[in-house]
Amino acid sequence: MQIIQPHYHAIARTAQDYERMAMSGVVAVAEPAFWAGFDRRFPETFIDYFRQISEFEPTRAAQYGIRHFCWVAVNPKEAEDPVLTREVLKHFPDFLSRPTCLGVGETGLHKSTTNECDALAAHVELAMEHNQLVLIHTPHLADKLHGTLRVLEVLKGLKVDPEKIWIDHVEEQTIRPCLDAGYWVGMTLYPITKCSPKRAVDMIEKYGTERVLINSSADWGPSDPFTLQECILEYRRRGYSVQDAVELFHNNPCRFLGQNPKFDIQPIRIESIEREFV
Amino acid sequence: MLTPQQVIDNYFLENRHMLLEVAAFLDRFDVAVDHTGGIAGEAKKLDVIRASLEQLQRKDAATSRVERLLKLFATV
Numbered sequence A: 001m002q003i004i005q006p007h008y009h010a011i012a013r014t015a016q017d018y019e020r021m022a023m024s025g026v027v028a029v030a031e032p033a034f035w036a037g038f039d040r041r042f043p044e045t046f047i048d049y050f051r052q053i054s055e056f057e058p059t060r061a062a063q064y065g066i067r068h069f070c071w072v073a074v075n076p077k078e079a080e081d082p083v084l085t086r087e088v089l090k091h092f093p094d095f096l097s098r099p100t101c102l103g104v105g106e107t108g109l110h111k112s113t114t115n116e117c118d119a120l121a122a123h124v125e126l127a128m129e130h131n132q133l134v135l136i137h138t139p140h141l142a143d144k145l146h147g148t149l150r151v152l153e154v155l156k157g158l159k160v161d162p163e164k165i166w167i168d169h170v171e172e173q174t175i176r177p178c179l180d181a182g183y184w185v186g187m188t189l190y191p192i193t194k195c196s197p198k199r200a201v202d203m204i205e206k207y208g209t210e211r212v213l214i215n216s217s218a219d220w221g222p223s224d225p226f227t228l229q230e231c232i233l234e235y236r237r238r239g240y241s242v243q244d245a246v247e248l249f250h251n252n253p254c255r256f257l258g259q260n261p262k263f264d265i266q267p268i269r270i271e272s273i274e275r276e277f278v
Numbered sequence B: 001m002l003t004p005q006q007v008i009d010n011y012f013l014e015n016r017h018m019l020l021e022v023a024a025f026l027d028r029f030d031v032a033v034d035h036t037g038g039i040a041g042e043a044k045k046l047d048v049i050r051a052s053l054e055q056l057q058r059k060d061a062a063t064s065r066v067e068r069l070l071k072l073f074a075t076v
Helices: A015-023 A043-062 A082-089 A092-096 A114-129 A141-156 A175-180 A197-207 A227-237 A242-257 B004-036 B044-057 B065-073
Strands: A003-005 A026-031 A067-072 A101-108 A133-137 A165-167 A184-188 A212-215
Touching (some): A003 A227, A026 A043, A043 A067, A175 A184, A175 A197
Parallel strands (some): A067 A101, A101 A133, A133 A165
């Protein structure tokens, strides 16, 4: 089965992950800009990071037959520094024009401070000006509900096309308001934080598959890219067909990411071939 | 040996995760009942899960909680 990993921090992962993903059906990954585990001090550090994910990482993925796409953003933690954020944002048009860059992300909120909200608004406005997709991170654990509602408030004050916005890391307490507002949502499968494969399938059964993306967890912390395959197995074990799984784990990413013409992987349908008897 | 605070801090997220999985399991059962109109077979396994949650609520630790639950699970 062909699978797309819509949210994959490849620079934190090994070549073996690419190899195993390729062997288990992954045909494309999309890498949002991420926090490095420490706060970067210079705009140039971001520029080099964006070069890494837009120039080098596609070559690494290509060795395993996997397409690599990326997003650019100042992540919510570092967006607490407004001067740094403004300087980095000046370089976005250059990167947004690059052949594998799909949009602005992951922007969003961490502690939902005023600076973070301002940075989120600036990112979204810039994306809309350049007709780009947006990937929005929502906070973890205790801040999840408050931060997600705050994201929705910030978006409500902006002129946005909800179809082009993906609000990520939704859970049971946050999925409904995001879907009701017309946005795409992402469920992120972590070994112990955020969502689990079984809970993701529960939410799919409750809310349906429309405007839903499912990501594994793949970063430098405790995470596992193969939670996505685990989720596919759980989905299939509940009686859904291979085509149903393709719709959710391949075609939905194509539908959202394909709004940017650079993402040229098309939705697929499995067909039976009539037997030819000699 | 860990301090009491270390036990909480080291294992909070893991236990949060496991409890959410139990909550999701119970929600999943309720949804299934709503969709199918009830349970045809016996629900003893579910009763044991619920009884185990009640056991965990008890504050006395005279006997190991794990031992009590293992004995409970051995009944199904």
